Amino acid sequence: MKFITVTCIALFMFIKMSYAGNEVVVYTSEDKIFSEPVLQQFEKKTGIKIRVIYDTEETKSTGLVNRLIAEKNNPQADVFWSGEPVRPVLLKIKGLTTPYVSSAAADISKIYKDTEGHWTGFSARARIILYNSSLVSMDERPLSILDLAKPRWRDQVAIANPLFGTTSVHMAALFIILGDEKARKFMNDLKANGVKIVSSNSEVRRLVARGEVKVGITDTDDANVAVREGSAVKIVYPDESGMGTLIMPNMVCLIKNSPNQENGKKLIDYLVSSEVEKSLAFAMCAQMPLRHYVQTPADVLTIAAIKGMDINYHDVAVKLDEISAFLKQWAGY
Secondary structure (H helix, E strand, O other), rough: OOHHHHHHHHHHHHHHHHOOOOOOEEEEOOOOHHHHHHHHHHHHOOEEEEEEEOOOOOOHHHHHHHHHHHOOOOOOOOOEEEOOOOHHHHHHOOOOOOOOOHHOOOOOOOOEOOOOOOOEEEEEEEEEEEEEOOOOOOOOOOOOOHHHHHHHHHHOOEEEEOOOHHHHHHHHHHHHHHOHHHHHHHHHHHOOOOEEEEEHHHHHHHHHHOOOOOOOEEHHHHHHHHHHOOOOOEEEEEOOOOOOOOEEEEEEEEEOOOOOOOHHHHHHHHHOOOHHHHHHHHHHOOOOOOOOOOOOOOOOHHHOOOOOOOHHHHHHHHHHHHHHHHHHHHHHH
């Protein structure tokens, strides 16, 4: 009996160790509806078990970044898949990432990759103006983000909480492009004009689609969901004759001293592949590949078709930290 017991314990430990060695833990702020099929496909192709923690809609990226910081001395995640390009930069600044240069990303432009290999971009979204086409004509539509502070749009604009996710990134980018003084004035004018601050970009989409506001600032993935659902909405890529539209690639990074480093690298290789870019282009989110040759549906623009803001993601991350107190005050926190 003693021999059988020892044998069973040894077998259990072997199975447990084998299982632990064949998994990868990913934290992601990409919407579950879009990221889950990608992660399931990786699991199917490699046999590596995926354990995934998703962020909430309201605290996009911020919640998981705080968790990663809290776990710094005992990392639980191997990979962080961010739906926007700034939080991985913040993690690098705080010393939580480790370099990994994926050969699968060799044909992605260097402007979407960290020079030291701490993060890599793939499939992008853009910050756009969504308007209700039943309430706003083509000639009336706002062509610039700055237009939304004008009296004609009083009480008719929605924006997600600027403390979180892509909205916070957008605000930091505006501060860089416009300068602190002009950016503060724009945001204060926007607030004085009765802008509605809501919980998420998807809530912005819903308000515009229902006609509760005429326009909103949101992301292309949320906007494309409304378009493909048949809602009476249209998209404006703002400031094409001026500062341009903010382009926001997904970013992925390897967490320093994580328990499954090699499997983490394999997951990164897969996420930055052209296969995943094509998959996300044809998904409901309709994300834009960073590679020019990746096939897309007819209604998905390429990066080359949009005038992007001339910004550096590291600078945006630093600026976001600088203006955090102002954003809290502006949002009423």
